[in-house]
Amino acid sequence: xxxxxxxxxxxxxxxxxxxxxxxxxxxxxxxxxxxxxxxxxxxxxxxxxxxxxxxxxxxxxxxxxxxxxxxxxxxxxxxxxxxxxxxxxxxxxxxxxxxxxxxxxxxxxxxxxxxxxxxxxxxxxxxxxxxxxxxxxxxxxxxxxxxxxxxxxxxxxxxxxxxxxxxxxxxxxxxxxxxxxxxxxxxxxxxxxxxxxxxxxxxxxxxxxxxxxxxxxxxxxxxxxxxxxxxxxxxxxxxxxxxxxxxxxxxxxxxxxxxxxxxxxxxxxxxxxxxxxxxxxxxxxxxxxxxx
Amino acid sequence: xxxxxxxxxxxxxxxxxxxxxxxxxxxxxxxxxxxxxxxxxxxxxxxxxxxxxxxxxxxxxxxxxxxxxxxxxxxxxxxxxxxxxxxxxxxxxxxxxxxxxxxxxxxxxxxxxxxxxxxxxxxxxxxxxxxxxxxxxxxxxxxxxxxxxxxxxxxxxxxxxxxxxxxxxxxxxxxxxxxxxxxxxxxxxxxxxxxxxxxxxxxxxxxxxxxxxxxxxxxxxxxxxxxxxxxxxxxx
Numbered sequence: 001x002x003x004x005x006x007x008x009x010x011x012x013x014x015x016x017x018x019x020x021x022x023x024x025x026x027x028x029x030x031x032x033x034x035x036x037x038x039x040x041x042x043x044x045x046x047x048x049x050x051x052x053x054x055x056x057x058x059x060x061x062x063x064x065x066x067x068x069x070x071x072x073x074x075x076x077x078x079x080x081x082x083x084x085x086x087x088x089x090x091x092x093x094x095x096x097x098x099x100x101x102x103x104x105x106x107x108x109x110x111x112x113x114x115x116x117x118x119x120x121x122x123x124x125x126x127x128x129x130x131x132x133x134x135x136x137x138x139x140x141x142x143x144x145x146x147x148x149x150x151x152x153x154x155x156x157x158x159x160x161x162x163x164x165x166x167x168x169x170x171x172x173x174x175x176x177x178x179x180x181x182x183x184x185x186x187x188x189x190x191x192x193x194x195x196x197x198x199x200x201x202x203x204x205x206x207x208x209x210x211x212x213x214x215x216x217x218x219x220x221x222x223x224x225x226x227x228x229x230x231x232x233x234x235x236x237x238x239x240x241x242x243x244x245x246x247x248x249x250x251x252x253x254x255x256x257x258x259x260x261x262x263x264x265x266x267x268x269x270x271x272x273x274x275x276x277x278x279x280x281x282x283x284x285x286x287x288x289x290x291x292x
Numbered sequence: 293x294x295x296x297x298x299x300x301x302x303x304x305x306x307x308x309x310x311x312x313x314x315x316x317x318x319x320x321x322x323x324x325x326x327x328x329x330x331x332x333x334x335x336x337x338x339x340x341x342x343x344x345x346x347x348x349x350x351x352x353x354x355x356x357x358x359x360x361x362x363x364x365x366x367x368x369x370x371x372x373x374x375x376x377x378x379x380x381x382x383x384x385x386x387x388x389x390x391x392x393x394x395x396x397x398x399x400x401x402x403x404x405x406x407x408x409x410x411x412x413x414x415x416x417x418x419x420x421x422x423x424x425x426x427x428x429x430x431x432x433x434x435x436x437x438x439x440x441x442x443x444x445x446x447x448x449x450x451x452x453x454x455x456x457x458x459x460x461x462x463x464x465x466x467x468x469x470x471x472x473x474x475x476x477x478x479x480x481x482x483x484x485x486x487x488x489x490x491x492x493x494x495x496x497x498x499x500x501x502x503x504x505x506x507x508x509x510x511x512x513x514x515x516x517x518x519x520x521x522x523x524x525x526x527x528x
Contacts, residue, residue: 166385167396177380177381179343179365180442181368182365182369
């Protein structure tokens with residue numbers, strides 16, 4: 001029982017990080033129908049931004065989190081502007097390949113600039129472990145979970161209650177109709193990238209705190225896992241992405257805890273295959289036919 | 293000065309020249325209709341006025357200003373709203389949210405409140421369905437929502453692209469009555485219709501389009517009485 005609870009705690013903190021990442025994938029897909037393969041690398045940039053401001057300028061958690069989010073948001077907007085916007089009217093495959101190219105550019109560019117070796121993430125908050133009836137919870141785990149949940153609630157509020165959020169939803173259902181009521185589609189897309197990438201930046205600092213180490217290629221695997229999470233939840237769906245993230249976190253932790261650590265990545269890809277075969281629209285996805 | 297004047301408009305749609313030098317004008321307070329078969333270029337003209345398409349050549353003058361190179365949001369802000377063919381409501385958003393989107397550029401809150409009241413007074417069904425997903429509305433209700441959404445921007449000129457398409461005869465009657473009422477209240481209207489008879493019946497003037505050109509024009513009554521129009525559009 002204790003072990004199960006312990007694993008659930010671990011799964012929730014890891015899952016919340018995947019959820020943050022998956023949200024960005026899903027939002028960007030929702031608005032421009034692009035699987036942004038560079039999304040995982042924005043998370044890496046966020047982690048590095050936090051790493052530098054904490055170790056060089058001794059930022060505290062909140063300011064480092066905000067820095068990571070701003071760096072994430074700015075990179076997302078810049079990438080969209082220079083790499084994806086010129087291809088807005090091109091076939092989707094061209095944009096997809098560009099996204100992969102941007103991903104390689106960020107990974108190798110960062111390896112070149114800062115070196116490809118892993119470095120340990122500075123301790124921004126001193127770790128304290130609480131023993132609750134045999135279950136160990138660290139303050140870091142609580143912080144990760146709470147931060148992720150707050151960000152998800154904020155995101156939901158922005159999407160549901162603000163004018164910009166309505167514009168985002170309108171553009172994702174019908175960009176032309178949105179334009180006809182006066183929405184600037186380009187600004188709305190930039191805003192979506194900013195939001196999604198800010199969450200990726202936040203996920204970056206949280207993962208740094210979770211694993212205590214970062215490197216320029218750290219975005220690859222979590223990026224793909226978050227993509228699987230987004231597909232699992234139903235790509236384009238915000239609650240779906242959160243749920244998918246938590247499910248992937250739980251699954252991965254479970255396989256690790258039963259001694260199959262070596263297969264923890266493989267099982268995530270297995271989930272992708274199963275979902276694509278049996279539930280291609282995902283848990284919350286709408287099964288919409290393409291209209292002409 | 294005409295409210296809207298289109299001069300020698302040429303628009304390409306991909307490789308096809310969909311509009312080949314069309315000219316027409318709309319005076320303030322009028323209902324003007326463009327009629328013609330599928331592929332005559334009607335929708336292309338409307339989309340070009342709205343700023344969704346760029347003309348190859350020609351001019352679009354709105355209240356004395358050339359607008360053919362402005363973008364859609366600017367044109368909405370200037371007072372031209374379009375109800376697109378096929379309604380294009382925002383599915384997955386509530387009726388209320390759709391109307392809020394209609395007032396996207398509105399700055400004056402008290403005026404926006406007045407717009408809601410006016411729209412709900414004209415389309416009581418929308419008030420009843422306020423919190424429902426717009427996708428759950430019937431075709432006729434969706435058309436009303438699309439019109440209500442366009443009216444939220446308080447347009448001076450309303451472009452209606454096939455508002456009666458796919459509706460039951462009862463709803464078609466209602467939509468035409470509403471168009472007339474909107475016009476009486478002071479909105480100038482450009483009406484695109486395949487339902488030529490009814491469109492001409494309520495229009496001050498009409499233009500008959502075929503293969504990207506204006507073939508005929510005149511007052512609504514003149515065109516209704518024209519034997520060629522009768523033969524081609526009313527089936528004898």
